[in-house]
Amino acid sequence: MIVALSGGIGGAKLALGLSHLLDPARLLIVANTGDDFEHLGLSISPDIDTLLYTLAGLDNPDLGWGRRDESWACMETLEALGGETWFRLGDRDLALHLARTARLRAGESLSAVTDAMRRRLGVGPRILPASDDPVRTRLATDQGELAFQDYFVRRGCAPKVRAIAFDGAAASRPAAEVVAAIAAAEAVVICPSNPFISIDPILAVPGLRAAIAATPAPVVAVSPLIGGRAVKGPTAKMMAELGLPVTARAVAEHYADLLDVFVADPADAAALAEVGARIVAAPTLMRSLPDKLALARAVLTAAGVAVAAANPVAGTAR
Amino acid sequence: MIVALSGGIGGAKLALGLSHLLDPARLLIVANTGDDFEHLGLSISPDIDTLLYTLAGLDNPDLGWGRRDESWACMETLEALGGETWFRLGDRDLALHLARTARLRAGESLSAVTDAMRRRLGVGPRILPASDDPVRTRLATDQGELAFQDYFVRRGCAPKVRAIAFDGAAASRPAAEVVAAIAAAEAVVICPSNPFISIDPILAVPGLRAAIAATPAPVVAVSPLIGGRAVKGPTAKMMAELGLPVTARAVAEHYADLLDVFVADPADAAALAEVGARIVAAPTLMRSLPDKLALARAVLTAAGVAVAAANPVAGTAR
Numbered sequence: 001m002i003v004a005l006s007g008g009i010g011g012a013k014l015a016l017g018l019s020h021l022l023d024p025a026r027l028l029i030v031a032n033t034g035d036d037f038e039h040l041g042l043s044i045s046p047d048i049d050t051l052l053y054t055l056a057g058l059d060n061p062d063l064g065w066g067r068r069d070e071s072w073a074c075m076e077t078l079e080a081l082g083g084e085t086w087f088r089l090g091d092r093d094l095a096l097h098l099a100r101t102a103r104l105r106a107g108e109s110l111s112a113v114t115d116a117m118r119r120r121l122g123v124g125p126r127i128l129p130a131s132d133d134p135v136r137t138r139l140a141t142d143q144g145e146l147a148f149q150d151y152f153v154r155r156g157c158a159p160k161v162r163a164i165a166f167d168g169a170a171a172s173r174p175a176a177e178v179v180a181a182i183a184a185a186e187a188v189v190i191c192p193s194n195p196f197i198s199i200d201p202i203l204a205v206p207g208l209r210a211a212i213a214a215t216p217a218p219v220v221a222v223s224p225l226i227g228g229r230a231v232k233g234p235t236a237k238m239m240a241e242l243g244l245p246v247t248a249r250a251v252a253e254h255y256a257d258l259l260d261v262f263v264a265d266p267a268d269a270a271a272l273a274e275v276g277a278r279i280v281a282a283p284t285l286m287r288s289l290p291d292k293l294a295l296a297r298a299v300l301t302a303a304g305v306a307v308a309a310a311n312p313v314a315g316t317a318r
Numbered sequence: 319m320i321v322a323l324s325g326g327i328g329g330a331k332l333a334l335g336l337s338h339l340l341d342p343a344r345l346l347i348v349a350n351t352g353d354d355f356e357h358l359g360l361s362i363s364p365d366i367d368t369l370l371y372t373l374a375g376l377d378n379p380d381l382g383w384g385r386r387d388e389s390w391a392c393m394e395t396l397e398a399l400g401g402e403t404w405f406r407l408g409d410r411d412l413a414l415h416l417a418r419t420a421r422l423r424a425g426e427s428l429s430a431v432t433d434a435m436r437r438r439l440g441v442g443p444r445i446l447p448a449s450d451d452p453v454r455t456r457l458a459t460d461q462g463e464l465a466f467q468d469y470f471v472r473r474g475c476a477p478k479v480r481a482i483a484f485d486g487a488a489a490s491r492p493a494a495e496v497v498a499a500i501a502a503a504e505a506v507v508i509c510p511s512n513p514f515i516s517i518d519p520i521l522a523v524p525g526l527r528a529a530i531a532a533t534p535a536p537v538v539a540v541s542p543l544i545g546g547r548a549v550k551g552p553t554a555k556m557m558a559e560l561g562l563p564v565t566a567r568a569v570a571e572h573y574a575d576l577l578d579v580f581v582a583d584p585a586d587a588a589a590l591a592e593v594g595a596r597i598v599a600a601p602t603l604m605r606s607l608p609d610k611l612a613l614a615r616a617v618l619t620a621a622g623v624a625v626a627a628a629n630p631v632a633g634t635a636r
Binding site: 039040041042043071073074075076077078080081082083084091092094095096098099101102105116117120121 | 357358359360361389391392393394395396398399400401402409410412413414416417419420423434435438439
């Protein structure tokens with residue numbers, strides 16, 4: 001089995017590529033839950049949802065979040081009622097939050113809820129949260145301590161980040177099967193997600209970092225930076241604020257003790273000599289489905305995972 | 319001030335009539351909260367909402383609940399996700415529940431939330447819950463003990479009712495101002511709502527029945543039955559199941575210790591002799607806005623409340 005650690009959009013793109021190349025039973029996606037929050041009474045899991053929608057072909061390519069073919073009657077009305085509308089919830093997207101909230105309140109685990117939603121949406125590979133226990137990313141910034149979505153959505157990542165913490169992580173337990181899956185994996189893939197707010201909350205769950213360090217399987221990370229810039233999101237800005245060089249090399253060094261292979265864009269590969277991992281150069285910008293497939297294939301090849309040579313895909317740009 | 323006790327649709331129709339005849343500051347509507355429940359993580363107050371929508375002119379005349387010009391994208395998606403859709407929540411209606419839930423969780427009282435929503439929706443008269451504390455109607459039926467909405471919506475009032483209880487009522491306190499408003503009222507109006515599941519939960523809040531019994535103001539109830547039949551809802555069926563005659567007289571006797579005046583349809587007035595209240599005959603079927611105004615005028619006149627003789631109203635059937 002291939003175990004892929006993923007945050008939201010960038011990670012979901014590679015996960016989609018992997019899902020096209022692998023039998024569904026051979027792929028397990030472990031999702032970041034540090035972005036999760038309770039809002040308007042609802043339990044919202046943004047990265048899980050981005051993975052679900054992307055793998056179901058329901059993602060909204062224009063927004064980069066939420067569902068395609070969405071309507072906004074509820075948000076329009078909520079605005080008229082003076083409610084909080086900074087976190088945009090489409091009418092159809094709301095249904096997923098209502099379904100999840102009801103199931104969690106009825107005592108189901110986030111793992112079980114996520115699996116039920118995956119099946120309902122026709123997604124083949126399994127998606128599990130890193131933990132069923134709450135892990136909540138909190139940022140120390142120049143505007144004070146901020147909950148993740150307050151920083152990320154409400155303030156549009158404008159505050160300068162000084163430090164990052166994962167509330168609840170120390171007491172959390174890995175979701176069932178995740179540690180065993182890592183131990184028995186053919187490969188562990190760290191998707192091109194933000195290392196600090198998408199992957200680190202996963203690694204902060206006690207036992208997960210150790211499991212990845214101990215697995216005999218190759219651990220392959222994909223750089224979220226291309227030529228010192230993030231494709232989307234605050235990775236580059238955040239690295240600068242944290243006093244790190246804004247380079248693929250700094251990302252590789254962040255994961256250093258875990259990595260066997262680091263996949264970086266050809267533009268960055270030359271500067272990665274002497275990083276303690278094998279460097280594989282591959283185009284990491286994923287605009288189209290063929291881009292995603294090509295990167296997924298490069299990642300699997302780098303991990304020594306056999307994949308059928310020709311996998312006809314009907315898709316065009318997505 | 320006129321204090322009107324109301325449940326959902328029937329009571330809201332009379333409340334709308336009263337709102338057209340009275341200065342907004344002269345009308346206080348006390349709403350049943352026995353129907354309230356928590357569903358899909360949301361705090362839902364059906365009777366308050368029916369009052370809000372009706373007085374805002376946003377009620378859905380075809381459905382008899384919810385908002386007009388509604389869309390159902392969320393419910394459609396929730397159904398596809400295997401969520402519970404027996405309680406239909408329109409996309410715009412959902413916004414009210416989200417706004418309420420967020421405010422309640424932030425520590426506001428149901429009174430404060432209801433008042434904020436009333437202002438946002440442009441409703442003039444104040445609407446207050448009978449209590450800010452939870453009062454939840456529960457029914458003993460031939461299908462077991464049922465929460466109110468399980469009986470009312472999910473099972474369509476099909477179970478036979480043996481007894482009715484109001485969980486939490488004994489420990490509840492009247493919402494601020496309600497007792498004082500009743501004591502100082504010009505009149506107290508018991509709207510043509512179901513006596514057992516719409517008015518009794520209000521009267522079950524300690525202090526409210528006593529306040530109504532003690533007020534020097536005339537107490538006027540309007541029969542929800544016309545010729546032994548309910549206009550809408552399970553009143554008649556429920557009375558039969560509870561072993562009561564299905565008559566306006568039995569309704570009057572149910573309120574006996576509180577009533578000064580009982581307003582009944584001309585079809586029923588003759589059979590009401592010797593009830594311990596003055597009987598006023600007036601058409602109680604409210605199909606159009608003029609119907610509602612006429613009944614409201616009859617109620618106020620019966621209570622000795624002066625109302626301007628000519629109140630031009632532009633409305634047609636609603």
